[in-house]
Amino acid sequence: MISMTNKCMQCGRCSAACPMATEMDLPPHMWVYRINNGGQSSVQQTEAIWQCLSCFCCEARCPRGVKPAHLAEEARGGQGKFTNDKGKLLENISANANDKIPRQLLVAALRKAGEPCA
Amino acid sequence: MRIGVFVCHCGNNIKATVDVALLAERVREGFLWGASSVSPSVSPSVSPSASPSVTSVVFSADYMYLCAEGGQKMITDAITEHGLEGVVVCACSPRMHEATFRKAAQRAGLNPYKLEIANIREQCSWVHADKKAATDKALSLAKAAIAKVKLAKPLFPGENTVEKRALVIGGGIAGIQAALDIAEAGFAVDLVEKTPSIGGKMAQLDKTFPTLDCSACILTPKMVEAASHENITLHTYSEVEKVEGFVGSFTAVIRKKARGVNIKKCTGCGDCLAACPMKKIPNEFESGMANRTAIYIPFAQAVPNVPVIDRNHCAYFKNGKCKRCEGACQPKAIDFSQEDELIAERYGVIVAATGYEPIALDAFGEYGYHDNKDVITSLEFERLTNASGPTGGKLLRPSDGRVPKRVTFIQCVGSRDATARGKPYCSKVCCMYTAKHAILIKEKHPETDVEVFYIDVRTPGKSFEEFYRRAVEAYGVRYIKGQVGKVIGENGSLRIQAMDMLENGRYDSVTDLVVLAAAVEPSADTKKIARMLAAPADVNGFLSEAHPKLRPVESATAGVFLCGMANGPKDIPETVAQASAAACKAIGILMKDKLVTNPCTAKADEDLCNGCGLCVGVCPYGAISSEGGAFPRVVCVNSALCQGCGGCAAACPSGAMDLQGFSHRQITAEVDALCL
Amino acid sequence: MPVNIVAFCCNWCSYAGADLAGTSRLAYPSQVKIIRVPCSCRVDEAFVLRAFIRGADGVIVCGCHLGDCHYMTGNHHTKQRMEALFGLLEFMGMERERLRLEWISASEGAKFADTMAGFTAQVEKLGKNERYAGKCFEAADAETTNTEATDTETADVEAMDVEATDAETADTETTNTKAAEDI
Numbered sequence: 001m002i003s004m005t006n007k008c009m010q011c012g013r014c015s016a017a018c019p020m021a022t023e024m025d026l027p028p029h030m031w032v033y034r035i036n037n038g039g040q041s042s043v044q045q046t047e048a049i050w051q052c053l054s055c056f057c058c059e060a061r062c063p064r065g066v067k068p069a070h071l072a073e074e075a076r077g078g079q080g081k082f083t084n085d086k087g088k089l090l091e092n093i094s095a096n097a098n099d100k101i102p103r104q105l106l107v108a109a110l111r112k113a114g115e116p117c118a
Numbered sequence: 119m120r121i122g123v124f125v126c127h128c129g130n131n132i133k134a135t136v137d138v139a140l141l142a143e144r145v146r147e148g149f150l151w152g153a154s155s156v157s158p159s160v161s162p163s164v165s166p167s168a169s170p171s172v173t174s175v176v177f178s179a180d181y182m183y184l185c186a187e188g189g190q191k192m193i194t195d196a197i198t199e200h201g202l203e204g205v206v207v208c209a210c211s212p213r214m215h216e217a218t219f220r221k222a223a224q225r226a227g228l229n230p231y232k233l234e235i236a237n238i239r240e241q242c243s244w245v246h247a248d249k250k251a252a253t254d255k256a257l258s259l260a261k262a263a264i265a266k267v268k269l270a271k272p273l274f275p276g277e278n279t280v281e282k283r284a285l286v287i288g289g290g291i292a293g294i295q296a297a298l299d300i301a302e303a304g305f306a307v308d309l310v311e312k313t314p315s316i317g318g319k320m321a322q323l324d325k326t327f328p329t330l331d332c333s334a335c336i337l338t339p340k341m342v343e344a345a346s347h348e349n350i351t352l353h354t355y356s357e358v359e360k361v362e363g364f365v366g367s368f369t370a371v372i373r374k375k376a377r378g379v380n381i382k383k384c385t386g387c388g389d390c391l392a393a394c395p396m397k398k399i400p401n402e403f404e405s406g407m408a409n410r411t412a413i414y415i416p417f418a419q420a421v422p423n424v425p426v427i428d429r430n431h432c433a434y435f436k437n438g439k440c441k442r443c444e445g446a447c448q449p450k451a452i453d454f455s456q457e458d459e460l461i462a463e464r465y466g467v468i469v470a471a472t473g474y475e476p477i478a479l480d481a482f483g484e485y486g487y488h489d490n491k492d493v494i495t496s497l498e499f500e501r502l503t504n505a506s507g508p509t510g511g512k513l514l515r516p517s518d519g520r521v522p523k524r525v526t527f528i529q530c531v532g533s534r535d536a537t538a539r540g541k542p543y544c545s546k547v548c549c550m551y552t553a554k555h556a557i558l559i560k561e562k563h564p565e566t567d568v569e570v571f572y573i574d575v576r577t578p579g580k581s582f583e584e585f586y587r588r589a590v591e592a593y594g595v596r597y598i599k600g601q602v603g604k605v606i607g608e609n610g611s612l613r614i615q616a617m618d619m620l621e622n623g624r625y626d627s628v629t630d631l632v633v634l635a636a637a638v639e640p641s642a643d644t645k646k647i648a649r650m651l652a653a654p655a656d657v658n659g660f661l662s663e664a665h666p667k668l669r670p671v672e673s674a675t676a677g678v679f680l681c682g683m684a685n686g687p688k689d690i691p692e693t694v695a696q697a698s699a700a701a702c703k704a705i706g707i708l709m710k711d712k713l714v715t716n717p718c719t720a721k722a723d724e725d726l727c728n729g730c731g732l733c734v735g736v737c738p739y740g741a742i743s744s745e746g747g748a749f750p751r752v753v754c755v756n757s758a759l760c761q762g763c764g765g766c767a768a769a770c771p772s773g774a775m776d777l778q779g780f781s782h783r784q785i786t787a788e789v790d791a792l793c794l
Numbered sequence: 795m796p797v798n799i800v801a802f803c804c805n806w807c808s809y810a811g812a813d814l815a816g817t818s819r820l821a822y823p824s825q826v827k828i829i830r831v832p833c834s835c836r837v838d839e840a841f842v843l844r845a846f847i848r849g850a851d852g853v854i855v856c857g858c859h860l861g862d863c864h865y866m867t868g869n870h871h872t873k874q875r876m877e878a879l880f881g882l883l884e885f886m887g888m889e890r891e892r893l894r895l896e897w898i899s900a901s902e903g904a905k906f907a908d909t910m911a912g913f914t915a916q917v918e919k920l921g922k923n924e925r926y927a928g929k930c931f932e933a934a935d936a937e938t939t940n941t942e943a944t945d946t947e948t949a950d951v952e953a954m955d956v957e958a959t960d961a962e963t964a965d966t967e968t969t970n971t972k973a974a975e976d977i
Contacts, residue, residue, distance in 0.1 A: 007536065011573040012617030015624070016603025017484065021617075022624050029617070061484060061603060063535035211813045212830065213805075240816030241828050245907070251824040258827055654866060674864055718832070736835075738866040763865035764836030768875065780832055785841055792800055792827045793848035 005036035005071070007064040014058030014068045024048035028058045028068035035071055049075045119268055122177040122202040123260060124193055126184035126209035128239055135243040135252040138180040141208065145260050146175045175264065176200055185215050190222040197226035204232045204267040208260050210239040229272030231717065231779055236263040258792055265787035273717035273778055278758045280366040280710050281466040285310065287358055287647060290318020291337060291690060292471035292682025292697040294344045299701030300469075301349035305708045308463060309344060310353045310372055312643065313402075315420035316341055318473055319683075322403060322497060324504040324511075326690055327554040328585035334419060334506065341421040355426055357643075359460070361468065361650040362740075364759050365677025366713045368465045376456040378413070378427030383451035386423035388415065393446035399431050405498040407516065408508035413443045413452075418506060427454075467677050467704040468651060470661055471697065472644045474683035476636040477532045481539035485531065485634055490607040491517040493632040496551060503558050513562055515631055518610065522630030524567040525559055526614055527552045528602050532637035534573065541637045543658060546687035548635035549576045553589040555633065560593035569596045569627065571616055579689065598625060605632055638687050651678045652739065660686045671700040676761075679703050718779035719760035720767055726774035727752045733766035733775050742766060797851035797917045799826045801910070802841070804834045806864035807899045808856030814903030822910035826854075833857070835868035839879050842893060849927040852892045852917035854909070859897040869897070889920050 008029070015027035026034075026048040034043050043049065052072040059067050123145040127133040177200045181189045184207060196202060205228065207219050212235040220230035238256040246252040282305055286297045289311030297309040309316065321341075323333035344350050353372055360371040379390075394411035401410040403417045412432040415425045433440035434454060444452040476497055479487040487493045492515050494502070505511035515522050529548055532540040549572070556568045575597065577583040589595040600617035607613075611628050618625035640659040648655045653673040654662045661680045664672040671679050679700035682693045707713065720742070722733075729751030734742045741759035744751050753775075755766075764777040776782055803809040809830050815822065831837055834857025842853045855876060857869040876895040883890050894913050898906050 009534065009573060010619060011530070011601040012599075012619045013601040013603055016601050016615055016617040018603070027617070027622070027624075029619070030622070057603075063530070063537060063540055065537050211809075211816070213810060213813060237813075237828070237830075240813040242824075244816040244819055245821050246824040247821060248824065255824045255827060262827070262829070652866060654862070657861070736871055738868070761865060763833035763868045764831065765833065765865065765868050765871050768836055768838040769871070777832070777836060780836055782838065782840070785829065785831065785836075785838075786844055788829050789800060789841055789845045789850075790848055792829065793798060793845055793850045 004066055005032050008032045008036060008066045009064060011063065013061045013063065014066070017057040017061040019055060019057065020048075020051045020053055024051050028052075028072075031071050031075070032066055032068055040075070043071075044075045048072070119174075119203045120176045120201055121174065121204040121206065121264055121267060122193075122196050122200060123175055123179075123206045123208065123264065124184055124189075124196075125178070125180040125238075125260075126189065126207070127180060127182045128210060128243075129183065132209070132239050132243040135246060135249055136238055136256045137249060137253045140253060141238075141256050141260065142178045142180040144257050145206075145208075145264065146178050177202060184209050185218055190218070193219065193222050194226035197223065197228050202228065204234075204264075204270060206234050206236055206260060206263040206267055208236040208238045208256060208263070211235075211237045211241070214240075229274075231273040232267060232270050234263040234267040234270065236260045261794075262788040262791040265791040266784045269781065269784045269787055271778065271781075275717045276715040276757050277712045278364075278366050278715060279712055280707060281368070281464045282306065282708055283308070283463065283465050284467050284469065284704055284708060285358075285368065285370050285463070285465040286469045286471060288318070288471035288473050288682070288684065289313075289316030289344075289352075289354065290471060290473045290682060291320040291340070292473065292684070292693045293318070293469070294340050295694050295697035296469045296471060296679075296681055296701040296704070297350050298340065298344055298347065299698050300704055300708070301344075301347045303701075303705045303708070304349065305705065306349050306351070308351045308353060308372070308465070310356050310358055312355070312357050313416060314355045314377070314424075314426040315416045315422070316344060316352065316354060317417075317419070317421065319497075320690060321417060321419070322405070322504075323500050324507075325554060325558060327550045328579075328581045330554070330557070338419045338421075341419070345421045352422065353461075354422060358647065358650065363464075364739075365675075365707065366466050367758070368468055368677065369462060370465060370468070371460055371462045374459040374461065376429075376458050377424065378429070378432075378452065378454060378456050379425050380451045380453050380456075381422060381424050383449045384424045385449055385451075386415070386425075387448075388425075389446045389448065390425055390443035390452060391415065393442040395440065395442060396431050396433055399428065404501050404508050405495070407494075407498055407501050424451075427452075467679065467707050469679045469681060469697075469700050469704055470647060470651060470653065470673070470684055471680075471682045471700075472647050472661075472684040473641045474638045474687075475641050477541065477639050479531065479634065479636055482531060482634075484604050485528065485602070485632065486605045486607060486612075487634060490605070490612060490632075491515075492522075492607075492612055492630065493605060493634065495634050495636045496548065496555065497636075499555055499633045503555070503562075513559060513566075520630070521563060522566060524569070524627070524629040525556075525631045525633065526602075526612070526627070526629040527556065527568070527570040527633045527635065529570065529572040529635045530601070530637075531634040533635070535637070541639060541658060543637075543687065544576065545635070545638045546576075547638070547689050550579070550582055550585070550689065552633075552635055553577075553586045553595070556589045556595040557585075557593055560589075560595065564593075567596070568593075569598055569629070571598050571600055571602050573599070573601065579691075600625060638683060640684055644684055651675060653678050653680070660684065671696055671703055677707060715758055716762055717757075718762040718777065719757040720755045720762065720764065720775055720777050721757075722753050722755055723774045723776070724749060724752050724754070726772050728772045728774070729753070730771060732769045732771065736765040736769045738763070738765075795922060796823075796825050797914065797922065798849065799823075799852040799854065799910075799914060799917060800845045800850045801826055801828045802831055802834065802837045802853070802855045803828050803898075804836075804857045804864070804869075805830055805832050807858035807862065807897075808834070808906065810900035811856070811898040811902050811906040814900065815907040816903075818903045820903055820907035822907040823914040825914060826910045833863065833865045833868040834872040835863075835865070835875075837872065837875075839875060839882070842879060846888065846892070846923060846926050847928065849923065851920070851923040852894070852913060854894045854896060854913050856896050856898045856906075856909075859899055862899065886926070888923070888925060891916055891920060892923060 015021045015029045021027045026046045049072040125138045125142045223233040224230045236259040284300045284307045286293045286309045297307045301307045356374045359373045362369045394413045396412035400406040401408045413425050413427045429435040501507040533545040536542050577586045600619040602616040604615040614627045616625045652675045656662050663670045664674045681697040681700040739759045741756045744753045767775045767777040845853050863869040880890045
């Protein structure tokens with residue numbers, strides 16, 4: 001997942017399309033930039049990854065096939081509990097759904113279970 | 119057979135890793151299949167061979183630089199002196215000096231195809247450090263070459279005559295320029311254009327960067343010149359249907375579509391246009407920004423200035439009655455009974471200049487191109503700002519005819535887009551024409567605000583950077599690094615949701631007109647033409663050059679030349695330069711009366727062929743057929759068409775087909791020599 | 795005994811790729827020996843099998859990338875032919891890893907060197923090709939009078955076997971005369 005961040009050419013279409021970018025402390029193109037430059041942990045510290053709605057608008061607009069929403073989810077997942085493997089994801093949710101899991105993460109995971117919207 | 123082996127030191131390039139003296143010594147040992155395993159007893163001296171049928175290396179030597187004059191002389195002298203019947207040169211890659219050495223052999227009276235190269239530089243000394251291993255390998259390669267040359271037959275290149283006529287496909291600026299240059303050199307040219315007029319995309323443009331010359335003013339004289347040139351035959355409203363043959367002797371079938379108007383009688387007065395009741399047909403030349411009639415002249419300066427009846431929209435062809443244009447036409451040029459005409463002509467060379475189209479924007483819904491009239495493409499903007507365009511050159515919004523207060527340009531719409539909806543390449547011209555558009559707006563309406571969203575501004579060209587900076591510095595065009603995520607139509611204006619990447623913040627603005635720099639792609643027919651010409655195209659559909667650096671205007675198919683956007687994104691000066699280069703290359707062939715053909719072609723043994731026809735299906739050039747041979751079903755190869763790939767030879771189950779210069783026996787002998 | 799590898803390279807892409815590996819001084823094992831063919835589609839299955847019975851431990855066929863063939867469709871035929879050959883090798887009881895088909899362009903010098911190093915290592919792991927090396931060859935010698943062979947390719951190969959092994963024997967004169975006639 002990380003390796004595809006180097007395809008980014010910083011055009012900003014992801015952030016321009018993002019419905020939450022104005023609220024975010026770090027807009028999507030900057031997650032990509034930071035992760036590509038080894039700043040995964042700093043991305044995990046941001047509020048932005050919790051503000052991401054997983055609407056996948058950024059991914060639909062990206063001309064390079066980079067997946068900012070997936071990166072945010074990975075950052076949210078922290079230890080990588082939630083992979084983008086669909087079947088595994090639902091299994092994990094039912095097993096791990098409790099108060100400690102932020103609602104945002106569950107919503108994102110459920111959305112991911114279906115096809116990403118364009 | 120008396121064979122001579124020559125080992126090159128290449129200065130230290132080979133000598134440093136391969137023991138050249140030892141190599142020259144050991145190639146003389148034994149017989150063909152290696153000294154160690156077969157016969158340790160053969161004398162390594164220069165020996166007159168015992169019997170003419172016994173193959174032996176009767177001469178071997180090493181030399182500092184074989185490709186130098188002294189080295190070549192050494193080879194030619196040895197051939198004459200020792201009566202060599204085959205030569206092996208152990209040196210650099212055959213891709214480098216095979217031709218050099220073969221010419222030298224020919225000078226000494228040896229058939230050039232009786233000389234083989236053992237590549238002991240690129241594929242030995244340069245890639246292996248261990249001297250013993252490298253020397254062993256070099257010996258092995260030399261023995262393989264000896265084994266191959268032993269079975270080599272003298273080959274003689276054939277000849278075919280050159281038809282002194284050129285076919286240029288595409289009547290845009292590339293095709294016009296190529297046709298004019300070839301015609302000027304004194305050769306007949308047929309210029310085939312699909313649309314009713316030559317001129318292509320350049321005729322649609324307003325001004326040209328970076329000089330702001332009026333496009334039509336510099337193009338129309340060329341169009342007229344092409345039409346009136348005694349050596350050029352124009353076939354407008356025509357398409358190439360079929361191409362057969364090979365360099366020097368192509369045959370093309372051209373379909374001249376029925377115009378419905380007799381070109382010879384028509385005076386171009388335009389009375390028929392006024393009479394036509396079908397007036398609401400989108401005008402292609404105006405990029406759909408204006409309407410035309412069913413009988414129409416594409417644009418005012420069209421060449422030929424003769425209308426054409428659009429049969430899909432003509433009331434007579436649709437409903438069987440109308441013919442008002444016929445009544446209006448005084449010279450009686452209208453001819454509803456006209457039918458498509460097929461003409462077949464022979465050509466020596468073909469120039470493909472099939473041009474480009476902007477991509478369809480259906481996949482880019484976020485820009486609202488189909489939803490808002492005020493979101494237009496750059497080509498539409500060209501018409502909007504053109505004095506001969508639908509607004510007479512006034513910058514007016516398509517929706518309400520108002521002068522826009524703010525115009526927003528979006529770059530890289532589909533360009534540099536690695537996903538399925540775009541193109542991975544840079545379209546090359548957008549940065550510059552956008553700067554041009556911005557300047558044109560500012561010149562007409564200095565008060566109009568112009569903003570450009572870009573990823574990178576690319577201006578590698580003469581005076582390009584200065585032109586772009588002029589837009590910024592002298593005209594105050596605002597360049598914003600970032601892209602637009604969404605264009606929303608709102609109360610008669612357009613709301614832009616974008617990113618300012620340098621500010622690192624969202625940039626939202628309200629604008630009146632959005633211009634999209636759509637990526638370019640090869641024109642729709644390029645694929646069809648490429649297949650007809652057997653000319654390879656790249657993954658994006660652009661026609662490929664034979665070599666990207668050293669043969670930039672030639673196709674891999676001999677006799678087919680490329681120019682203009684059909685070969686890849688490029689601007690007008692580059693297109694013209696390439697067109698002239700292609701013409702020059704084409705003239706090079708047309709000047710010759712006869713062409714020498716590659717003798718390494720396939721050859722069928724009539725006695726062995728069982729007529730299965732497998733080879734016919736494998737041949738990409740249609741060079742193999744069973745027609746015209748002495749026996750039914752037995753195939754023969756047209757050596758002028760054959761390019762020598764050898765696919766047929768490998769496909770042949772009965773061993774009848776063989777490739778000269780790379781025969782079964784030669785390759786088998788090489789395998790044997792390498793394996794021992 | 796190091797393994798012996800025969801590489802068939804098409805003139806336009808892979809052979810040029812090998813040259814580029816040379817000009818870039820990218821080393822690869824010296825047991826790899828290249829035979830130049832105009833197109834990978836020139837590589838008859840018989841050449842590959844011949845290499846194996848002559849003692850090659852690995853054979854690699856290299857062509858232009860699919861779609862980039864200088865002869866337009868040549869490498870597609872190669873692909874089909876080699877796929878069939880893989881099956882045949884397995885049927886013969888030979889490890890299919892001894893044969894490889896690879897697309898290497900003229901600009902991929904590094905890929906050429908890497909591929910050759912990788913393939914050599916792979917073949918080294920399999921060891922010497924002892925199952926077929928020389929076997930059929932002896933059989934062919936024993937049956938040189940076999941006139942039943944309808945496949946002229948086989949007949950041709952056999953003729954060469956005779957020539958190769960008996961070259962220095964008393965039969966030299968006649969064999970070579972025969973060969974000379976063929977030429």
